[in-house]
Structures are given as structure tokens and as C-alpha cells.
Amino acid sequence: MKSGEVEQKEFNVNIPFEYRLGMIILKVNISGKAYDFLLDTGAPNVISKELAQKEGLNNIFEQKFGDSQGQTSDLGMIKLDKISIGGIDFLNTGAAIADLKQSKEVGCLEIDGFIGSNLMKNAVWKFDLQNQIITISNSAASLNIPESSKKIPFFTHITGTPIIDIALNDVKEKNVIVDLGSNGDISLSKKTFNKLVDTDPSISRTVSFGPSSSGLYGVGATDSIQHALISNISFGDVALKNVVVEFTNESSSTIGTNYFKNYNLIINWFEKEIILTKKKEYDNSSLSSYGFSIGNKDDRLIVGGILTNSSAAIKGLKINDIILKIDSENYGVLTTDHWCHIVENGLFNEEKSTITVIVLRQNKKLTFSLEKTKLL
Known part of the structure; x- marks a missing residue:
């Protein structure tokens, strides 16, 4: 993961990106073909098993990798001779091969891989997270950094x-x-x-x-x-x-x-410095909720988590209750598209002060009227 370089010596390019599930998705080019990759500074490069097979990439060795939840697996490691982003060619970077459909939520992203920090460290990256533009440069000097910016x-x-x-x-x-x-x-x-x-x-x-x-x-x-x-x-x-x-x-x-989207963000690996230019105030000063989160178990919508002292906890909603209906919306067997729509857009109108939830628990239907309350 230490290897890698950029073919061009001087470069400064702007490329668009899109958000999926609140995360950055950008186009990359491998062997003349375009693919959708998640940009992930918290991970190394990853490519899907399908892309590895398509490109004829074979494991050099295996290495144990952990994810954000602390779960681990042995993944095959390969070397990518060239991967291009916005016409900039990143050479000889390592990547892990993974099943990107193992997680239902990662599967919803419909991506072919991750661009990780082992590639990104070979350039300076600026993120205009409001206008959805990434600038990739060989130097921070060309990025017009305001004096009011904060450095980390x-x-x-x-x-x-x-x-x-x-x-x-x-x-x-x-x-x-x-x-x-x-x-x-x-x-x-x-x-x-x-x-x-x-x-x-x-x-x-x-x-x-x-x-x-x-x-x-x-x-x-x-x-x-x-x-x-x-x-x-x-x-x-x-x-x-x-x-x-x-x-x-x-x-x-x-x-x-969700924190960084309030700023223009520069990550300068050469100087080991992050630069933030504020675009709007970051406000995460309260927690209001009906009191439950959701999950997908065997393609059924379930109660995944419960907040103590919330309406859901006080009224008796329980983890693993199968959700049949919320207000006028019925939930049966979840298709992949339906689950991904819920993950992307949420389950209900957060502006409502009350909702009615019908669940199935031990073959009995139970109805709960829940209020949205301020917990912090």
C-alpha cells in the first residue's frame, strides 16, 4: 500500500462528482472503460470481484482487512498498473478485491470500487462539497486558499x-x-x-x-x-x-x-495538512427522534434500534419487530430497489410530530402512536 505515483508532474484538474447515500461517487477510468467508485479516505483502494474478473486481475497475496464495524476478512491484494481520474494517471497502486454486494447498504451504492488514501496521498485534493466539484492538483499553491481558512x-x-x-x-x-x-x-x-x-x-x-x-x-x-x-x-x-x-x-x-459538507475541504498529503473554508454553520446541537432506527432482516423491514427515554421506548416498541405499516405506507417483502430507496431517502416525513406504526411481533399485530421528542 506504500507504492504508487502520478504519471503527470504538473496537473490541476476539476472533476464533478455525485452523492449517493450522502457519500462521494466519482468516475474513474481503467483500461479505457469508465467505472463508478466511492471516494473513501478511511480505506485503501478496493475493487469489486466482478471488476477484478473482468480485468483479469489475480491475487498477489492475501491480507486481513477490517471494516468500520470491526468485522474482518481475508481479501486478495492486487496491483493496479494505471487508474485515471479526470485525465490524471495514478500508477502502480495497490488494491483489495472485495464482494461489494455482501453489505446490502454498500450494494445500494452500485459502485465498482473505492478510491482510497493509498492513491489519494500522491496529490492534493480539494472538495467543493456544495457544488460537487473535486480539484486534483500537484500543489496547494494553485488552490486560492482564503486567509480565514482553518488548518488541521x-x-x-x-x-x-x-x-x-x-x-x-x-x-x-x-x-x-x-x-x-x-x-x-x-x-x-x-x-x-x-x-x-x-x-x-x-x-x-x-x-x-x-x-x-x-x-x-x-x-x-x-x-x-x-x-x-x-x-x-x-x-x-x-x-x-x-x-x-x-x-x-x-x-x-x-x-x-456530514460534518465536512459545511466546508470547502483541502487534504494536502504532502504537507500533512487539512484546510477548511466555512461555507455554512455546522449545526448538530440537538437530537430529536421518534426513538427507533430501522434494519433489513431477511428482506423484511424491522426495528433495528431503540433510543432510551424516547416515545418508541416508552410505548414498548422492540428491536426486531417487523414493521408492517407507517401511517398510510405498507411494507411487505422488500425488494432491493425498495430498500435502497428507503436508505437513500429515509422512511418518513421528519417534519411530522406524530406517526402511527403497526408491527408484527410473535404473530401478533401491534399498533403504536409515536411522538417526535427532543432527547438532547
Whole structure:
């Protein structure tokens, strides 16, 4: 994963991208053919089994890889002689071969692979996340950086993944991944949460039970997830106030695209520096919910998680209840397209103050009237 170079010595190109499930999808070119890849700073290059077979790429060796949920698998490793992005040719970069349909949620992206940090580290990348433009350059000098921009130093994993340190009130967490392959906000470790509560037992918090998200190998294990309102957060020149942070037992702590989309973002691997130019205020200062999250089990829509002290918890909704109906919308056997539509667009109108949910539990239909309440 250390190898790789760019064929062109001087370059500065702009390329468009699209969002799918809140994540960055861009066009790449391999052997003269265009493919859709997810841009993922939290991972190395990955290509689908289908693309590897199509290109006749055979394993050089196998290596154990973990996903964002801490699940691991042995993946075949190959070398990509050339992969082109916006006419820029990245040479001799490593990639893992993976089944990108193993996770239903990753399958919804309909991608052929990941562009990872082991490739990206050979250039300077600027992301205009509002206008959906990526600039790839050999130098930050051409990127017209405003003086008001905030700078964040980082270091890297062996794959080039950018890592930063974060301070929360008087507690520090090290090794937080800048993860553009996540559509989330700030997600940190339970060890940090425990230190925060030890320091200030009155900190505003709530807890949910269920998997926090999905990774390359599928949905994570059911666990408790802490949510807390943190009064002061800082990293580099950035200072935030009153931010809801998630704390989990997952293998890595991350800051995802839902935070960075409020800025123009530059990642300069040569200088080990992230530069943020604010476009709008980041606001994640409260948590309001009906109290449940969803999942897909055997192609049925289920209750995947429950927030304590919420309407769903108080009324008695339970994890693994099969959802038959929400208000006027019926849910039977889920097709892949229907599930992907739900993942992309959500399940209901978040502006409504109440919803009616009908579930099946042990062959009995149960009806719940749920209110959206502010939990933090």
C-alpha cells in the first residue's frame, strides 16, 4: 500500500462528482472503460470481484482487512498498473478485491470500487462539497486558499489514511480518522465517553441500542450507543460548541462527510495538512427522534434500534419487530430497489410530530402512536 505515483508532474484538474447515500461517487477510468467508485479516505483502494474478473486481475497475496464495524476478512491484494481520474494517471497502486454486494447498504451504492488514501496521498485534493466539484492538483499553491481558512495537522496510517487528534471539553481522543467514506458526523470511542462522564457527571446524554451503521461486510453487531451533547470540541484551528457526538465500541473513531459538507475541504498529503473554508454553520446541537432506527432482516423491514427515554421506548416498541405499516405506507417483502430507496431517502416525513406504526411481533399485530421528542 506504500507504492504508487502520478504519471503527470504538473496537473490541476476539476472533476464533478455525485452523492449517493450522502457519500462521494466519482468516475474513474481503467483500461479505457469508465467505472463508478466511492471516494473513501478511511480505506485503501478496493475493487469489486466482478471488476477484478473482468480485468483479469489475480491475487498477489492475501491480507486481513477490517471494516468500520470491526468485522474482518481475508481479501486478495492486487496491483493496479494505471487508474485515471479526470485525465490524471495514478500508477502502480495497490488494491483489495472485495464482494461489494455482501453489505446490502454498500450494494445500494452500485459502485465498482473505492478510491482510497493509498492513491489519494500522491496529490492534493480539494472538495467543493456544495457544488460537487473535486480539484486534483500537484500543489496547494494553485488552490486560492482564503486567509480565514482553518488548518488541521494530521498524520497517516500506512495506507495514507489521515488521522487527527480531537479535544472534547478537557478530554482528548487520538487517532480519529478523517473518513469521507462515512456519511456520518463525529463518532468517537466509548473510552472517551467514560472519561467525559467521569470528569462531568452532569453531561447531557442518552443511549440507544442497536447497530450504529453498516460497513464493507454488513451491519455491525447490536450494542449500546451513547449520544452526548459536548459543549466544546477542538481540532487544529477548528473550535465547535454544543455538538451532539456519538460514542460506540466500533474499531475506529471517525469524522464523516456530514460534518465536512459545511466546508470547502483541502487534504494536502504532502504537507500533512487539512484546510477548511466555512461555507455554512455546522449545526448538530440537538437530537430529536421518534426513538427507533430501522434494519433489513431477511428482506423484511424491522426495528433495528431503540433510543432510551424516547416515545418508541416508552410505548414498548422492540428491536426486531417487523414493521408492517407507517401511517398510510405498507411494507411487505422488500425488494432491493425498495430498500435502497428507503436508505437513500429515509422512511418518513421528519417534519411530522406524530406517526402511527403497526408491527408484527410473535404473530401478533401491534399498533403504536409515536411522538417526535427532543432527547438532547
